[in-house]
Amino acid sequence: MPTAAPQPAPAANDYGSVVHDLSREVMTEWMTQLQDAARTGAPSAYMMVSGNCVEILRCFDILPVFPEINALQLAIRKKALPYILKAEEIGYASDNCAYVKADIGYTLSEGVGEHGSTPKPSLIVCNFVGCNVYIKWFEHCAEMLDVPLVMIDVPFVRQGEAVSTGDLHYVMAQLRGLITACEELTGVKFDIDRLREIVGHSARAEAGWSRAKELCKSRPAPFDCYFDSINMMGPINALRGTKQAADFFDAAVAHYEMMASRGLGATDEEQFRVVFEGPPPYPYYRNFRNLFAAWKAVCVQSTYSTVGGTWEFGFRHDPDRPLESIAEQMLLHNLCNRTMQERYRQIRRYVEEWEADALVIHSVKSCRLFSAGQGDMREYFTKELGVPTLMVESDLEDPRYYAEAQMKNRIDAFFESLQYKRLRGSAAEAGPVLKEGVSDALRRGH
Amino acid sequence: MNASWSRPAAGAEEVIRECRTLVELLPSQALARARQSRPDLRGLGVFPVYAPQEIIHAAGLMPIGLFGAGAKLETTRADSRFQSFICSIARSTLELFLSGDLSRESGFEGAVFSSICDVARNLCSVAGRNAPGVYVEYLHLPQNAATPAAREYTRREFGRFRSNLAQHLGRVIDEDDIRRSIVLYNRVRALIADLYDQRRERPGSIRTADLFAVVLAATCMMPEDFVPKAEDLLCSLREGAPVERDSVNVVLEGAFCEAPPIDLIDAIESAGCQIVEDDLAIGWRIFRGEVPVEGDPVAALADAYLASSAYTSVRHDSARPRTRGLLDRVEASGADAVILASAKFCEPALFDYVLFRRALDERGIPHLKIEFEEKMWTFERLRNEIETFTESLLFD
Ligand code: SF4
Ligand code: SF4
Numbered sequence: 001m002p003t004a005a006p007q008p009a010p011a012a013n014d015y016g017s018v019v020h021d022l023s024r025e026v027m028t029e030w031m032t033q034l035q036d037a038a039r040t041g042a043p044s045a046y047m048m049v050s051g052n053c054v055e056i057l058r059c060f061d062i063l064p065v066f067p068e069i070n071a072l073q074l075a076i077r078k079k080a081l082p083y084i085l086k087a088e089e090i091g092y093a094s095d096n097c098a099y100v101k102a103d104i105g106y107t108l109s110e111g112v113g114e115h116g117s118t119p120k121p122s123l124i125v126c127n128f129v130g131c132n133v134y135i136k137w138f139e140h141c142a143e144m145l146d147v148p149l150v151m152i153d154v155p156f157v158r159q160g161e162a163v164s165t166g167d168l169h170y171v172m173a174q175l176r177g178l179i180t181a182c183e184e185l186t187g188v189k190f191d192i193d194r195l196r197e198i199v200g201h202s203a204r205a206e207a208g209w210s211r212a213k214e215l216c217k218s219r220p221a222p223f224d225c226y227f228d229s230i231n232m233m234g235p236i237n238a239l240r241g242t243k244q245a246a247d248f249f250d251a252a253v254a255h256y257e258m259m260a261s262r263g264l265g266a267t268d269e270e271q272f273r274v275v276f277e278g279p280p281p282y283p284y285y286r287n288f289r290n291l292f293a294a295w296k297a298v299c300v301q302s303t304y305s306t307v308g309g310t311w312e313f314g315f316r317h318d319p320d321r322p323l324e325s326i327a328e329q330m331l332l333h334n335l336c337n338r339t340m341q342e343r344y345r346q347i348r349r350y351v352e353e354w355e356a357d358a359l360v361i362h363s364v365k366s367c368r369l370f371s372a373g374q375g376d377m378r379e380y381f382t383k384e385l386g387v388p389t390l391m392v393e394s395d396l397e398d399p400r401y402y403a404e405a406q407m408k409n410r411i412d413a414f415f416e417s418l419q420y421k422r423l424r425g426s427a428a429e430a431g432p433v434l435k436e437g438v439s440d441a442l443r444r445g446h
Numbered sequence: 447m448n449a450s451w452s453r454p455a456a457g458a459e460e461v462i463r464e465c466r467t468l469v470e471l472l473p474s475q476a477l478a479r480a481r482q483s484r485p486d487l488r489g490l491g492v493f494p495v496y497a498p499q500e501i502i503h504a505a506g507l508m509p510i511g512l513f514g515a516g517a518k519l520e521t522t523r524a525d526s527r528f529q530s531f532i533c534s535i536a537r538s539t540l541e542l543f544l545s546g547d548l549s550r551e552s553g554f555e556g557a558v559f560s561s562i563c564d565v566a567r568n569l570c571s572v573a574g575r576n577a578p579g580v581y582v583e584y585l586h587l588p589q590n591a592a593t594p595a596a597r598e599y600t601r602r603e604f605g606r607f608r609s610n611l612a613q614h615l616g617r618v619i620d621e622d623d624i625r626r627s628i629v630l631y632n633r634v635r636a637l638i639a640d641l642y643d644q645r646r647e648r649p650g651s652i653r654t655a656d657l658f659a660v661v662l663a664a665t666c667m668m669p670e671d672f673v674p675k676a677e678d679l680l681c682s683l684r685e686g687a688p689v690e691r692d693s694v695n696v697v698l699e700g701a702f703c704e705a706p707p708i709d710l711i712d713a714i715e716s717a718g719c720q721i722v723e724d725d726l727a728i729g730w731r732i733f734r735g736e737v738p739v740e741g742d743p744v745a746a747l748a749d750a751y752l753a754s755s756a757y758t759s760v761r762h763d764s765a766r767p768r769t770r771g772l773l774d775r776v777e778a779s780g781a782d783a784v785i786l787a788s789a790k791f792c793e794p795a796l797f798d799y800v801l802f803r804r805a806l807d808e809r810g811i812p813h814l815k816i817e818f819e820e821k822m823w824t825f826e827r828l829r830n831e832i833e834t835f836t837e838s839l840l841f842d
Contacts, residue, residue: 091803093796100797128589132563135589135762136797142800151762153590155599156561166602173595207488252639340571351526365531368793372536372568376575377525393529 004105014102015259016228016266019252023231026244037063039113043186044119046141050307051129051154051334053175053326055198055241055317056239058093059190060182063123067137071099072105073243075282075397083109085400089217097366098397100137107144122185124149126267130156130336131369150181157338163331169311171327195322204318206309206430208249209236215256216300217354219273223258226276228266237308271296272418275350277289277303277343277377278362280371283399291408292360295415298408299360303343304370306335310346340373344380351387358418364396388421390414458682459674462656465663469708472518473510473542474552476666480508480774484668490611490777491548491557492579492665493539493566494703495760496729497585498747500631500737501608503669504623505615511665511730512548513705514538516820523801527572528565533791534820535570535704543577554814555614556581558607561589562703562760563794578835580612583607584802587763608744624743630669632736637676638664639731644683646779647721650691651683654698654721655711660703661727695838697781698724699772699802702758702790706818713786717832718840723779725758732756759794768798769805776811783812783839786834791818812839 037044044063047054050392055062074080083105084098088153090108092101106112113120124147126138135151142149146250155167156171179190209232216225225227239245259265274292277298280287292299301312309315315333318325331337359381363371370423374391381387394411468476477489490502491512502509514535515521524540548554557580559570567584567703574582584716585607587594612619638661660679664672698714702725714721732755738746757771776784784806788795799815806813816828816837 091800093799095765095791096793096796126762130564130567132561132567133793133797136794139762139767140797140800143804149764151590151592151764153588153593153596153762155603156567156584158584158586163608164602166599166606170593170595170599174590174593177593200649237633258574340568341575344569344575363529365529367564368532368568369564372532372565372571373528375525376572379527380575 009446015264016223018236018255019223019228019231022248023234024253026239026248027234029244030239031117035064035117036064038116039114041114043122044070045125046121046138047122047125047149048127048129048131048134048138050127050131050134050160050336051330052127052237052308053125053152053330054238055086055195055202055322056175056178057125057328059179059195059199059394060186060188061188062122062182064238065101065118067141068099068109069234069238070106071102072282073100073398075399078283078399080283080397081141083111083400095365096163097133097368098395099366100133100140102397103137104140104144107141112145120145121146121147123181125149126151127152127154127330129154129330129334130338133369140279147271148181150178152178152330154337157332157342161332163328167331168324168327172323175323175327186252192322196319199317199322199325200244200319201243202240203247203319204246205240206311206316208246208402209309210311210314211253212249213301213305215253215260217442218260218264219355220267221273221298221300222259222265224289224299225305226280226302227285227292228435229302229305233305234367235306236311240308255280266298267293267296270294270298271356272415273298273300273354273356274358274360275299275301275303275347275354275356276360276362277347278374279304279364279367279396280362281313281364281394281402282396284394284402284404287404288402291411295411297415300354300356303335303346303350306346309334336369340377344377347357347377347381348385351381351385356387358390358414361389361391363391363393364402365393366395366397388414388418400405454654458652458679458686461679461682462659464675465659466708468654468666469659469662470518472515472547473512473666474547474554476510477508477553479670480668486654486669487553487657489554491554493559493569494534494535494727494729495560495562496732496751497560498604498607498744498751499730500557500561500624500627500747501604501611501619501744503627503630504619505611505619507615508668511662511727512542512557512668513662513665513727514820515542515547516705516707517823519547520781522588527576528569530651531791532565533704533772533789536565538820540569540573540576543573543580548580550576550579554580556583558583558585560585560587563792565793566703574804580586581611583610587761588752590764592764597749600752601745604744604751621743624738624747627669628737628739628743628746631672634669634676635731635733636736637673638682640680641676641683642723647764648683649695649720651686653715654724654726655708655715656787658711658724658726659708661730665727665730669829691799692840693718693720694783694839695720695722695779695781697772697775697779697784698726698787699721699775699784700759700786700788700792700795700798701726701818702728702760702795704792704818704820706787706789707820707822707825709825710787710818710822710828712831714832715763717829719783719785721785722781723775725756728756728758732758744771745812752809759798769801772802773805773809773811782836783814786813786815788817789816817839
C-alpha cells in the first residue's frame with residue numbers, strides 16, 4: 001500500500017511570517033494614505049498611541065498620524081541617529097526622550113509636509129494619557145509647525161479599578177470639545193451612529209487581540225508576545241476602528257489557533273517562557289531578539305504591548321456607549337495611565353497565568369514612564385515573589401546606548417543560571433522545577 | 447546695569463541665619479523643631495511643585511516641602527531602585543522614605559505628590575510600596591485649562607484631596623479652618639512677594655542665596671511661625687544700606703522642582719549676576735494674588751490654581767504659554783539676561799529649554815544654560831562659566 005511521505009513541518013518562522021505579512025499589508029496601506037495626504041493636504045491629525053481616541057478622528061475621516069510610530073520606524077530602519085543629532089543641535093538634551101528627538105529632527109529635515117512622507121497635520125490632538133512627555137512633544141510640534149493643539153487631559157488612575165464620575169465627565173467634556181474641533185475642521189456633522197459602527201470594529205479587533213494573547217498560554221506559545229507583538233500593535237493602536245484592522249485580527253487569530261492546535265510554537269522547542277517589561281531596543285531589534293532566541297526563550301506576555309490597551313483583561317469599546325467607553329479606555333484600560341504598583345500586579349498575573357519562568361526588564365533611558373523605578377520592580381519580583389528577574393539597559397530609539405557584548409553576557413549568564421537550576425531540579429522530578437518554585441512563591445501570597 | 451549689594455541689617459542677618467540653619471535639616475528634624483512648641487503636631491510631606499497647603503494645615507498638620515535631601519543624606523538604598531539617569535530629588539526623596547525619615551515614627555502622616563512628570567508619578571507609587579502604613583496621595587492637577595470642564599474637575603480633585611485626608615485622619619477638615627489657613631498662607635505669600643519686590647526694587651538689599659533660604663524655610667515651618675520672622679526681615683531690609691556693584695540682572699528659570707544647592711545660587715551671584723526674578727520653590731508662592739475666603743474655600747483654592755497661578759514647566763496652559771510667561775518675567779523684572787538652570791535629568795526643564803531658547807534668541811535676550819544636582823561639591827567651573835557670560839554682557 002502506498003504511504004504518503006510525511007510532509008516536513010515548515011519552520012516555525014514561516015508560520016510567524018504569515019501574521020507579519022498580513023500586518024505589513026494593512027500598515028503599508030495606511031502609510032500610503034499618509035504619503036498621499038502629505039501631498040494633497042487631506043485632513044490629518046497628530047495623536048499619541050497610549051490610550052488614544054482614534055475612533056473620533058475616523059468618524060470625520062481625519063487621517064491619524066502617530067509621531068511615535070514614525071520615531072519607531074526610524075529606529076528600526078536604523079535611521080534615527082542623524083535626526084536625534086539634529087534635534088540636539090537646536091537644544092534638546094542627551095537626557096530627553098529620543099522618540100521626541102528623532103521625530104523633531106525628522107520634522108526639521110522636511111520629513112513632514114508636502115516634500116515628506118508625513119502630512120503636516122491639520123490638528124494636533126494631545127491625548128495626555130500617562131506620559132507627561134507627550135505634552136512637551138506636542139507643544140513643540142504645535143509651535144514648530146504652527147498647527148492648533150487640542151489637549152485631552154486624562155486624569156491618572158488614582159483610586160484603583162473604579163473610574164470616578166468626575167474624571168469621566170472631565171474626559172467626556174474634552175472629547176466633545178474634540179468633536180467640535182473636528183466638525184469645524186471638516187465641515188462634517190458628528191454622527192453618533194457612525195461612531196457606534198467604528199467602535200464596533202474596535203471591539204472586534206480587541207476581542208481578536210485578547211484571544212491571540214490568550215493563545216500564548218499554550219505550550220509552546222504560537223508567537224512571541226514581545227518581538228512579534230508589534231505585528232499586532234500597529235493594527236490595534238493605529239488602525240483600530242477600521243474594518244481592515246478587525247479583519248486582520250480575525251485572520252491572525254485563525255492562524256494562531258491553527259498553530260496552537262498543532263502544537264506549533266514561535267520557536268522550535270520552547271525552553272524558557274518569559275514575561276517582558278519595557279519597550280524593546282528598536283535600533284537593534286533583531287540582534288536583541290537573537291540573544292533570546294539562542295536560548296529558545298519565548299516571551300509569553302509583555303507590558304509594552306499594552307501601552308495602547310490592556311484588552312486581555314476584558315475591556316472592550318462598546319457601541320452602545322461609544323463616547324463613554326472611549327473615555328474609559330483612556331482613563332483606565334491601558335498601561336500608561338496606571339501606577340507602578342498596578343503594573344507589578346499586571347506582571348504578576350502574567351507570570352502566574354501565562355506560566356512564565358522569569359521576568360526580563362529592558363530598562364530604556366528615554367522612557368522614564370517605563371523605567372523610573374524599575375529597580376524597585378526587580379526588587380519586588382526577585383526578593384518578594386522569588387521570580388528570577390533579569391534587568392538590562394539600553395534605549396528604544398538612540399543606538400548609542402546599546403552595547404551588544406555586554407548585553408549578550410548578561411543574557412547568557414541569566415539563562416545559564418536558569419538552566420542550571422532547572423537541571424538541578426529535574427533530578428528530583430520531571431519538568432521545570434523552577435516554574436513550580438515561582439508559582440509556590442506566588443501562592444504564598446506576597 | 448549698576449546694581450549693589452548691602453550687608454543686611456543685624457535683625458535681618460539673624461533671621462537669615464536661622465533660615466539657613468533650618469534648611470540644612472532633614473524633614474524629620476524640621477518637624478521635630480516645630481514640635482518643640484506643639485508636641486502633638488504631625489507632618490505631611492509636599493513633593494513639588496504644588497499641593498494645597500491650606501487643606502493640610504487646616505487638617506492640623508504641618509505641610510513640609512520635600513525638596514530632596516541635598517547633601518544631608520547619603521543615598522544608599524534608593525540608588526538600586528531608581529536608575530542613574532533619574533533626577534536626584536526622586537532618588538533622595540525615596541531614600542527619605544526608606545531611611546524612615548518620613549515615617550509615622552518621625553511624626554509624618556505621609557506625603558502628597560502630583561502629576562508633574564513621569565518620574566514623580568512613579569516615585570509616588572514606589573514610595574507607597576516601600577513605606578507601608580504611610581499615607582500617600584497623588585493629585586492629578588489639570589493640564590487643560592481651556593475646557594470649561596476644568597473648573598469642576600479641579601474643584602473635585604481638591605475636594606477629593608480634602609476628603610481622603612480627612613478620612614485617613616479620622617476627623618473633619620472644617621471649612622472655617624481652611625479659610626483661616628488661606629488667610630495665613632495669603633499672608634505668607636504676600637510677605638514673600640514683598641521680599642521679592644524688595645530684592646528687585648532695591649537691588650542688592652538681599653542676596654538671592656539668602657532669599658532662597660528664607661523661602662525654603664517657609665516650606666518647613668508652621669506658617670504662624672514664619673510670618674513674624676518674615677515681617678522682621680522685611681523691616682530690617684528696608685533699613686539696610688546698599689553697596690554699589692556692577693552686575694548683570696538675570697532671571698533664573700528652571701529650578702521649579704529640585705532645589706539647587708544654595709551654594710550654586712551663591713556662585714551665580716558672586717560671578718556677577720543679580721538675580722531679579724526666579725522660579726525657586728515656586729509652588730509655595732504660586733498664586734498671583736490673594737485667594738478669596740468668601741464662599742467655598744476648597745473651590746476658591748481650585749479656582750485660584752486654575753486661573754491665577756504662576757506658569758511652571760509642569761503645566762500646560764494653552765491660553766498662557768510658558769514662553770510668554772518667561773518673556774513677561776524678563777520684561778517685568780527688567781532683566782538683561784536669563785539663566786536657564788535645570789536639575790540634571792529633569793525632562794520638563796530640559797524640554798522647555800528648547801522653546802525658551804528659541805523665544806529668547808528671537809528677541810535677542812542673552813541666556814545661559816546650566817545644570818545642577820543635589821550632590822554638587824564644587825562650583826568653580828560653573829562660576830567661571832557664568833563669569834565669562836556676565837563679562838561678555840558687561841563689556842561687549
Ligand atoms: S517618554 Fe516613553 S511613553 Fe513618553 S514619549 Fe517617550 S517613549 Fe513614549
Ligand atoms: S526634578 Fe524634574 S524630573 Fe525630577 S521630579 Fe522634579 S520635575 Fe520631575
